[in-house]
Amino acid sequence: MADQRRRDLAAMLYPFARALVAAELPVLARHELNMWGYSVLCALDGSPARTQAALAQAINADKTRIIGTLDGLQRDGLISREPDPADRRARLLAITPAGRRVKIAVQAEIQANENRILARLPAGDRRAFLRVAETLADLSPDEIAGL
């Protein structure tokens, strides 16, 4: 497998992934969301209500850093924050029906562009690529660094 003739994986994937993220920005702007807001909606969609700490961990964000984002999402009616019955100091976050509609609309646009790109690939390669991407996305930074 030590094939020096392939390019480095990082050199192939990093510019591509960065360009994909850049392509999301106008979609998010049209829906008046920023990247953190979209990440929050994705993390809350289809999951049970979460504490702010659990949410921050799920999206790899600093807990204090996303407070402004959560305030904005709540103000826009996209998420709710209710006291946690198990811990009165904590609040549970959940996506609202309006939040879910926005998330679905944004994701449909984002994935439509991604699917346009993936449509260049043979179907078998496309399926394998997505399967591998799911596996690699679940690795921790330490696993990727070999620590």
Added chain:
Amino acid sequence: MADQRRRDLAAMLYPFARALVAAELPVLARHELNMWGYSVLCALDGSPARTQAALAQAINADKTRIIGTLDGLQRDGLISREPDPADRRARLLAITPAGRRVKIAVQAEIQANENRILARLPAGDRRAFLRVAETLADLSPDEIAGL
């Protein structure tokens, strides 16, 4: 292909690719290279001598931004800069034998780590993933954004 249940490609690949890049930094530091220096060596290895303008374009860098990097690589004997016989104002860059040895050593370490990660995958998926990564890496930002 509009499968809302998959995660966004950007959300899967961007953190993974960023962590791969981060994993390269200690390797580069051990060889006293920075990322631009390594990119330059990779672009010059196995290619005919290039002008600074062509090199900058190949690695997606600003022409003036890499001058310091080129100075350092030349001082360390890893690249040469000779006047271009076709254009006396331009200089042609080439990798030296010492530069090639450093590039090969660094790339072997980087790809050994990448291969450790890829070894988790079934062989067919791994081959398909690398094939697709090569294809996607050749897309321009405009093609990725659908412009």
